[in-house]
Amino acid sequence: MVHNGIHHVTAIAGPARRNVDFYTRVLGLRLVKKTVNFDDPGSYHLYYGDEHGGPGTILTFFPWEHVAPGRLGIGETQETVFRVPEGSIGYWTHRFVDKGVAHQALEKRFGETVLSFKDPDGMRLALVGLPGIEAEPAWTGSDVPAEYAIRGFHSVSLLLEDAAPTGAILTDVFGFAEAAREGSLVRYTTGDKVQGGIVDIRIAGGFLPARMGGGSVHHVAFRAADDAAQAAMVSKLADNHGIQTTEQKDRNYFRSVYFREPGRVLFEIATDEPGFAADEPVESLGEALKLPPFLEPRRQDIEAVLPAVA
Template sequence: MASRGLHHVTAIAGPAQRNLNFYTHVLGLRLVKKTVNFDDPGTYHFYFGNESGAPGTILTFFPWEHVAPGRLGIGETQETVFRVPEGAIGWWLQRFVEKGIAHGTPEKRFGETVLPFRDPDGLRLALAGIAGVENEPAGNTGLPADVAIRGFHSVSLLLAEAAPTGAILTDVLGYAEIAREGSLVRYRAGDTAVGGILDIREAGGFLPARMGGGSVHHVAFRAAGDADQAAMVRRLADNHRLAVTEQRDRNYFRSVYFREPGGVLFEIATDDPGFAVDEPAESLGTALKLPAFLEGHRSRIEKVLPALA
């Protein structure tokens, strides 16, 4: 059976340099691709992840210099959670204090210790301490190997109702409901360890979300390839009367998009071809990579993009 779970999460940020510094220097993620928003090439598109940019580790950003802040509300991703070794939460708490990073206090969710925090744009993030994660390769993060991030743990969605979205997760995207805790409903994608969990928090009566800085733009789920993706699209149409966009080539994966019943933008992205398709694995993220249809405009695009140190 094809691997299921999260492929990537894409969010909106403010100044590009600030975004780059936080995710590489503070969190120790690797910049695995520096390109542009294919639909708005005057804006960078940064991809941060593990050493190889494996599905389930990638948090991406559209950084707009003067973006207005978003407002969390119904129909939005509430929080993106990373996996760290179980004993690393204290180390990260001290790091956030030393670096002035906005954070909460550690709390228990489904028996796991979770440390909420925010990035400079207010994006809601958290670290979940997971037993056994210390045995997974940490890669060259610049941080001690015994505390480094090992990909996604989960995302949580803030929705008025869990059931309609849960039906898409279970029938189309390979998840099953595994637990409930208060207003949270937890779904897991088989035995997928990295990015295998999605939580829905039911919260009727809240204001709708307003997209902006610190908002998640969309959540992408894995498809092994084109045939797998097409089968998922058929199930969406046949069983749920949901239409998707045409397939769009994003160079590093091929995608379709749709709005799930709660209003969150979902993407189904193929695992192939991956981020090493246009530059060697050892130098991922070092050069500005453009799709073929924009390459002829490189000089103009480079003049518009903010300079990076």
């Protein structure tokens, strides 16, 4: 079965060690890949997710030691939301209090219980408690008990002037459909309850534009099963919406094209294949620094400037 939805979310962070500590030791995610920013190999590109780094579970970061903080605004991802079993929200609330994680009071959105919080760089995150996902596999390599652990993405919310133009891309190109409205929120879903199968658009006219920096989401990537599926999406964007993508870029673990959607958020289309076990066994994902072949000759120099993260 072909699954649509979010492939991964990439954000900007401050110090790499602090980023690793928060996402592995506080949220209990697995560091599934430790590599570098292919366009800036003097800095890391860190990937967190489930045991295998499956599409729909991956949150990635460009950590820059002295990055200036970003500013939330129009044309940006407002919040990145994870799924947890419905009965685990109390556990997470207590854990955030214990760990000193900035969080808000529980609220309801579309009938679901939401716990919003921020990471050390101010990135806006949330957990949503869902029934019936207890049996889904969870990463068990942290101190978060499996019954409470994160089960991939629930959704992202985009802060935009207008929902309709972006909604047209979500529905026509990515296989979503408008499912509900609540206040200023418009919800689009893939309809099959997969990880990352929801995008919410929050309509907020008159706000300042976003300014990228620490805590900002750099881009949201959507799934394409393979190169052919990706090419079909690229054709739809051009033929139906007049939008051109970049050329395909090989990211070692997926192949990507990028474009600005009508609300100015940077979108990516990433292939599900080949996956994160392409260059190291599943059992040891994230342990060694992995470099693409074109950077291997520079390994010694790259390792000399990267900070220790463990």
